[in-house]
Amino acid sequence: MPQELTQLSDLATLPFDEIIDVRSPAEYAEDHIPGAINLPALSNEERARVGTIYVQDDPFKARKIGAALVSRNVAAHLEGPLADRPGGWRPLVYCWRGGQRSGSVAIILKQIGWRADTVDGGYQRYRRLVARALYDDPMPCPVVVIDGGTGTAKTRLLDHLAAQGAQTLDLEAMAEHRGSLFGPMSAHQPSQKTFESRLATGMARLDPFRPVYVEAESSKIGRLIIPPTLWQAMIAAPNLRLTAPLAARADHLLTAYPDMIEDTDKLDQILQKLVRYHGHEQVAQWRETAKSGDFRTLAQQLIEVHYDPRYTRISRAHAPDSTPIDLPDLSDETLAAAARKIITLQ
Numbered sequence: 001m002p003q004e005l006t007q008l009s010d011l012a013t014l015p016f017d018e019i020i021d022v023r024s025p026a027e028y029a030e031d032h033i034p035g036a037i038n039l040p041a042l043s044n045e046e047r048a049r050v051g052t053i054y055v056q057d058d059p060f061k062a063r064k065i066g067a068a069l070v071s072r073n074v075a076a077h078l079e080g081p082l083a084d085r086p087g088g089w090r091p092l093v094y095c096w097r098g099g100q101r102s103g104s105v106a107i108i109l110k111q112i113g114w115r116a117d118t119v120d121g122g123y124q125r126y127r128r129l130v131a132r133a134l135y136d137d138p139m140p141c142p143v144v145v146i147d148g149g150t151g152t153a154k155t156r157l158l159d160h161l162a163a164q165g166a167q168t169l170d171l172e173a174m175a176e177h178r179g180s181l182f183g184p185m186s187a188h189q190p191s192q193k194t195f196e197s198r199l200a201t202g203m204a205r206l207d208p209f210r211p212v213y214v215e216a217e218s219s220k221i222g223r224l225i226i227p228p229t230l231w232q233a234m235i236a237a238p239n240l241r242l243t244a245p246l247a248a249r250a251d252h253l254l255t256a257y258p259d260m261i262e263d264t265d266k267l268d269q270i271l272q273k274l275v276r277y278h279g280h281e282q283v284a285q286w287r288e289t290a291k292s293g294d295f296r297t298l299a300q301q302l303i304e305v306h307y308d309p310r311y312t313r314i315s316r317a318h319a320p321d322s323t324p325i326d327l328p329d330l331s332d333e334t335l336a337a338a339a340r341k342i343i344t345l346q
Helices: 025-030 044-056 059-079 100-112 122-136 154-163 171-175 192-204 228-236 246-256 258-262 264-272 275-291 295-318 332-345
Strands: 018-021 091-094 143-148 167-169 212-215 239-243 323-326
Touching: 044 059, 059 100, 091 100, 091 122, 122 192, 122 228, 143 154, 143 228, 154 167, 154 212, 154 332, 167 192, 171 192, 171 212, 239 332, 246 258, 246 295, 258 264, 264 275, 275 295, 323 332
Parallel strands: 018 091, 143 212, 143 239, 167 212, 239 323
Antiparallel strands: none
8 A cells, every 4th residue: 555645754654674766867866755765667768758659659659668668677676776685675665656657666576575665646745745844834843053154163063962962954964065155065066856855854853842953054055045944943043153263263174175275276266256355466365375385374364354254244134142152272172062061051
């Protein structure tokens, strides 16, 4: 019997060993249930071909061709990725609408002896639950925002909070972007839908009686938009503002952004984007500092001249009543102590 999802937290309690997305690789790449593996019933090209035949030629012919292709692809999966699955394995299979693709694959898996089932409504049903959680429902628990200028180790503090049992949402990890000019963590950010899947899944696990800590962000992280349920909660949330000595912040930046030091061409391209804010003369000086390898001085100057003035303007407008958390340094010991203090404040 197809499994009906009524809320995202259902995914954690369903009695299945693995979730299998049988949609095409392109559909899977855009978004999928977190943790699902992709074993396509039809490839991108096969799906397009069958769909064209169905619409422009003959639905019966399309179904017959599609069945043959699905059978071949499932055979390849059985001889490959699924070859080592034991007899008691229980897979949950889904496709776009919970229709023929997932149904066909599930039938074959059941005939083998596995207790396979499908998701009622497929990915579309799951996606509606994600949209409801992020665009319609209220935030499931109180939010506390960790704020502070660039280089104050906000993400590391978030890690220490999580290590001590606090609830956290690492938005930058979900968005694969560090939320600044030097932000991208990978060649490409995920799609908006993938970001929302990660976020909604994280929110579904939250205890409603405890706060969740998030790092201060603008409404966009790179090119991804923070959905309104969380964004409105962040705007209204209490704000904890980290401060730390300039030297410690500069050293932290060098540790947090090693890719900038290793890829000097990329660093130079990013610095050139600052001409619109600081003019050619200042940026030329920064580029020379980078070429000389004095990255610590460069980091300090970027904090003082570029980041801090912008942060001051924004924080005065959006978080005038923030609670200061003054850090003498940014060692793990200091951050762990700060995390303990923050938890006791709430």
